[in-house]
Amino acid sequence: MTRRFDAIIIGAGQAGPALADRLTKSGKTVAMIERKWLGGTCVNTGCMPTKALVAIARVAHVARRAGEFGVRGVGPVSVDMTQVKARAATISGNARQNVTTWLDGMPGCTVIRGHARLEGNGMVRVGEETLAADWIFLNVGGRALVPELPGVRDIPYLTNTSILQLDTLPAHLVIIGGSYVGLEFAQMYRRFGTQVTVIEKGPALIGREDEDVSAAVRDILEAEGIHIHTHVREIGFAKAGDGITVQVDQNNIACSHVLLAVGRVPNTSDLGLERAGVATDSRGYIQVDGQLGTSAPGIWALGDCNGRGAFTHTAYNDYEIVAANLLDGESRSVDDRIAGYALYIDPPLGRVGMSEHQASASGKSVLVNKRPMTRVGRAVEKDETQGFMKVVADAKSGEILGAAILGTGGDEAIHGIIDMMSVGATVAQMTWAVPVHPTVSELIPTLLSGLHPVDA
Template sequence: MRNFDAIIIGAGQAGPPLAGRLNDAGMSVAIIERHLVGGTCVNTGCKPTKTLVASAYAAHTARRGGDYGFSVGGPITVDMKAVAARAAKVIVDSREGNENWLSNMDHVELIRGQARFESATEIAVNGERLTAPRFFINVGGRASVPEMPGVGDVPVLTNTDMVALDVLPRQLVIVGGSYIGLEFAQMYRRFGSEVTIVERQDRLIAREDPDVSAAVRGILEAEGVVVRTGADCIGFARAGEGIAVAVDCADDARPIAATHVLMAVGRRPNTDDLGLDAAGVAVDSRGFITVDDYLQTNVPGIWALGDCNGRGAFTHTAYNDFEIVAANLLDGEDRRVSQRLPGYALYIDPPLGRVGMTDEQAGRSGRRLLFSKRPMTRVGRAVEKGETQGFMKMVADADTRRILGAAILGTGGDEAIHGILDMMNADQSIDTLRWAVPIHPTVSELIPTVLLDLATALPDG
């Protein structure tokens, strides 16, 4: 039996920085990783996908050379092996950076292997038993592949497979019209694939407002992506060397021919082989670890951080989980998950930046509301770049004059949204932000104008 002051299971986005804080506090720490240091973000998520998005954007911009007054002198071709190699280098560099960081911590030991609880104070890993008064579970999640007719009879890909793909699919069918699926749809269409999105619900990214869903669909379809919504009875069968995807859609029931199929229908937590029952740690019906507002489980001395706790599915929420735990444990603060504003981005081009409530959520709150919306054609920076698709909009409480939510679908939207997020986080009124003097020419400079437009009216769409 080896004793530590703390044991961290999983080296994703919350684990290494927490190890660093505990190390600086003089605690002995074991951080256990069974696969790749850095978790989803570094190895199969944000880092490689946004690298691929950048390559696809460059190819798309080159094809639009005539819009900007230049010619490349021939058709644009994409070398997928070079594209994949670029993404792989970003992965390896980031992973090695994390590994070197951990190896330089005086009181931290990185252990490679599968951890499994033997009790609430003891785990087994590599035939060895480790114990500590504090456990932090940071095991992340993985792509879900649900049971569908024939899904076991054909090869299907997940996001993990896609970021390692070094060939161009001739016909790519993506099952799932949400954030991950849409990013891969646009990037592979720009690389040169024929792309079809199949979505069970009647619109893409159904958690967004209908006008956002419709605008995103329009952006993708304008580039040649085929979208099939309202798709029931999705099934798969081999068809020669390819795959036939059966889709019963209300408006189109024709099967789809595919050379590759990407499953992008959600994720599940990596909690099924941790021995959580031996520790008495509670999970919900989907396997997510149940935590309170302080990220503590039902068992004293055990916390759960990141994607495995169901309280956020982003790198920034996982990192904030670390910040909350470290602040409470080491700094004597009172930080809670409920204080966190929901903010995120969809990285199609142009990107969608989102914070707070949607219009629909605000409408259900019973408040008196103010709405405002402006097209990106009114943004000088967007016009100058020749990228005027999308819009920005806000919803505010008419009585408190606090912004409740905002969406910026347009060039730079993933960055410009932070001006609104920061004001919401500081609990400032729309009048305060209205008198900010943004820099010209930027996307953010339209925000005060959008605030001036706030009026008691229903949002479009």
């Protein structure tokens, strides 16, 4: 017997529960299918537990600097990893329980635990049961990529998920991958007291960013004692007693733990997409149009699995777009989204829109301005002057094309520019804003007023 619903949502990550809420409030019946954790990556293995760890690492870092601010009575600082793990797990667990309570108490929503597979013609199988709906939403997320490197299957490697289970401090953590996830773990574990080495095959860390951003991030991390290797050609692994040997070109690095942080893959290989006519790209990401519709009528893909954003906030915006179009009669498109994100090292990097390199490569007539954080009063007062602020604009239209704020509060200050870009405000309009002093954001109008041609 087939159970029929108005809508089926596969995956209870960021977009799923919110969409279920909107659908049920509009009078529709919803089946929410989840095979693992309600709440998805963000709640369980992503933002919430990792940013809790980042916060703990910052407390340890600030405590070690107490004497620089004239604060006495602070002795040697160490970290209790059992307590660290417990705090992150509690924060994550509480959030997961909140999502569970929300969904279980949602009128019109039926939560089904199990592995869903598409059968075609609006049909979904979960175990021995068959469900049917006119609308199907795929919100299945992604997982850490395990690269096919020599010896990797012979060692007890860690991913961003399994490293959260550590309750002892690694003696030496080698991180494969010098991008966002790897660098956040690198700094936090260094601040916990671990020796940390980062291995990156590319010529620079966070390769999608401008060279000056990448170089500044490297300087920040190396100043804290993190060893960084770039331009690496060959990487291999071997067990060595109780430890691990990592081959980096012609050198061997002995370590206690290895974290693989080289990217993500979507959880799409076992969904039966081909049976429903849902097309994917070469990497397994579900192909969608601007309204997030797939190649199969009546099926949409939201969140990390569609390759149109790899963040909690973009997944939530996917829900907003789909709900607005299906329930509110609007015609919103993911193609109109302003791309913003952050790297949560300390100080953080806030980013929006094009980098300077991307803007210049686009053929536009580009204006740019850059100010060091040493010119920001708030940063000086806190003695956190690493980094800089940079903005890029179109010389002809005055359109703000993108910005980077690497510095204290950069993850928050960037929203001033995100908001400007979202409403289409021009440089001329925003130059006359009167921000609050003393803040990091107060430098934004000054930054805009100093824009000049790239080559000037």
